[in-house]
Amino acid sequence: MVNLEIFCYNHFMKKDTREALLDSAFNTFYKHGFQGANIATILNDVGINKGSMYHFFKSKKALGLAVIEERIERNLVNKYASIKSVKELFDVLCSAPKSLAYGCPLNKMSQEMIYIDTDFQKLLSTTYAKFETLVQMILEREKVEDSELKAKQIIATYEGALMIYHLNQSSDGFERVLRCLEQNI
Amino acid sequence: MVNLEIFCYNHFMKKDTREALLDSAFNTFYKHGFQGANIATILNDVGINKGSMYHFFKSKKALGLAVIEERIERNLVNKYASIKSVKELFDVLCSAPKSLAYGCPLNKMSQEMIYIDTDFQKLLSTTYAKFETLVQMILEREKVEDSELKAKQIIATYEGALMIYHLNQSSDGFERVLRCLEQNI
DNA sequence: TCCTTACTTGACCTTTTAGTCAAGTAAAAA
DNA sequence: TTTTTACTTGACTAAAAGGTCAAGTAAGGA
Structure with a gap:
């Protein structure tokens, strides 16, 4: 088997460095927070040097903003744009603890950075608006009344319940709270 | 008028330094996050020197833990322990944006530090448990059924709605979401 | 009055951090 | 083949951060 990668500087094919950087930065910011994360960790994780990163992103802040646009928002759209029913929406919401090891990435980044x-x-606010719109569209497909308010209510409950879940390190209550809300939609 | 303070090192009376330190640390951590805050800011704000702070707290972490115990938790108890009815509870919850300039201190600190x-x-988890108990007691006084679940639901919705409020910088929706929940209690 | 304790000062130390840069390498266009 | 462009290297810088410490000051008890 011919390994084309040996012709490259590192084990990535050119433009993949940027993507690997975004992946690692997302994970690192997600766990440690933006301010708490240090770039050396990300660099070490990806296996590249400083200058290589600063070729793609002019600063830590630029990397942070790119993570929001190209990972947090993308993940949100991937997850919610394909949902077909309110039932499915609640199933997805209830499964959150399985995939979101450190809470909601959008919520966490927002709490840290908005002030x-x-x-x-601005970017986080825009991203949230898209999230709300996606949920609202699901509700409207089933002609749910007051879809804007209902979307806010679902997201609020979900975000709060997820926070409580992580604080208690126990799923007791998380699903019940959401299922209880589902009854009232 | 005799000013007793002129006999002291700074403008505080002895033990007040610790309290002033906690006040300033609370505000600084609340706005910038624990990791994002720097001690020099707090010291400058209080008007004292490094060594003076390290006399009371052996590290930044010790100061952070003290802020949770002696400010975040205390504020929570002050606010919720005296509430007499479910109606009053929702009024207090709805007024949160007025007093909580950067979101819920407990939620914010939790999202940042639990992992x-x-x-x-541990400390944040304990503090949350006390918050939940306080809310639960208010519900039980009015014989609300399933008070534990309801308490979780109220807190979750409140925390999430407050997050959305701060992200959007607009109170549109915040109160409506809570009042809507109030109907279902 | 003297001594002990509590608190404060501010200079200093060490580590960590984001960010810079000149030089080098390889792929692709000319 | 030559040149250009894109990317990478790794040593370096400067600033900021948390934390230490010996010396000093004041209050209160003995």
């Missing part, structure tokens, strides 16, 4: 940096604030 | 440090995690 620290206005560029983060 | 960073287990001492923080």
Whole structure:
């Protein structure tokens, strides 16, 4: 088997460095927070050097903003755009603890950054709006009344319940709270 | 008027330094996050020197834990222990944006620290449990059924709605979401 | 009055951090 | 083949951070 990768600087094919950087940065920011994360960890994780990163992103902040646009938002759309029914929506919401090891990435980043940096604030606010719209569309497909308010209510409950879940390290209550809400939709 | 303070090192009376330190640390951590906050800011704000702070708290972490115990938890108890009815509870919850400029201090600190440090995690988890108990007691006084689940639901919705409020910088929806929940209690 | 304790000062130390840069390498266009 | 462009290297910088410490000050008890 011919390994084309040996012709490259590292084990990535050119443009993949940027993607690997975004993946690692997403994970690192997700666990440690943006301010708490250090770039050396990400670099070490990806297996590249400083200059290589600063070729793609002019600063830590630029990397953070790109993570929001190209990972957090993308993941959200991937997860919610294909949902076909309210029942399915609640199933997906209830399964969150399985995939979201450190809470909701959007919520966590928001709580940390909205009063620290206005560029983060704007981007996070926009991303949230898209999330709300996706949920609202699911509700409207089933002619749920007051879909805007209901979408806010579902997201609020979901975000809060997920926070409680992580604080208690126990899923007791998480699903019950959401299923209880489902009854009232 | 005799000013007793002129006999002291700074403008505080002895033990007040610790309290002033906790006040400033609470505000600073609340706005910037624990990891994002720097001690120099707090010191400058209080008007004291490094060594003076390290006399009371052996590390930044110790200061953080003290802030949770002696400010975040205390504020929570002050706010919720005196509430007499479910109606009053929802009024207090609805007024949160007025007093909580950067979101819920407990939620914010939790999202940041639970997977960073287990001492923080334990303390925050305990503090949340007290919050939940306080809310549950209010519900039980009015013989609300399933008070434990209802308490979780109220807190979850409140926390999530507050997050959305801060992200959007607009109170549109916040109160409506809570009042809608109130109907179903 | 003296001594002990509690608190404060501010200079200093060490580590960590984000960010820079000149030089090098390889792929692809000319 | 030559040149250009894109990417990478790794040593370096400067600033910021948390934390230490010896010396000093004041209050209160003995």
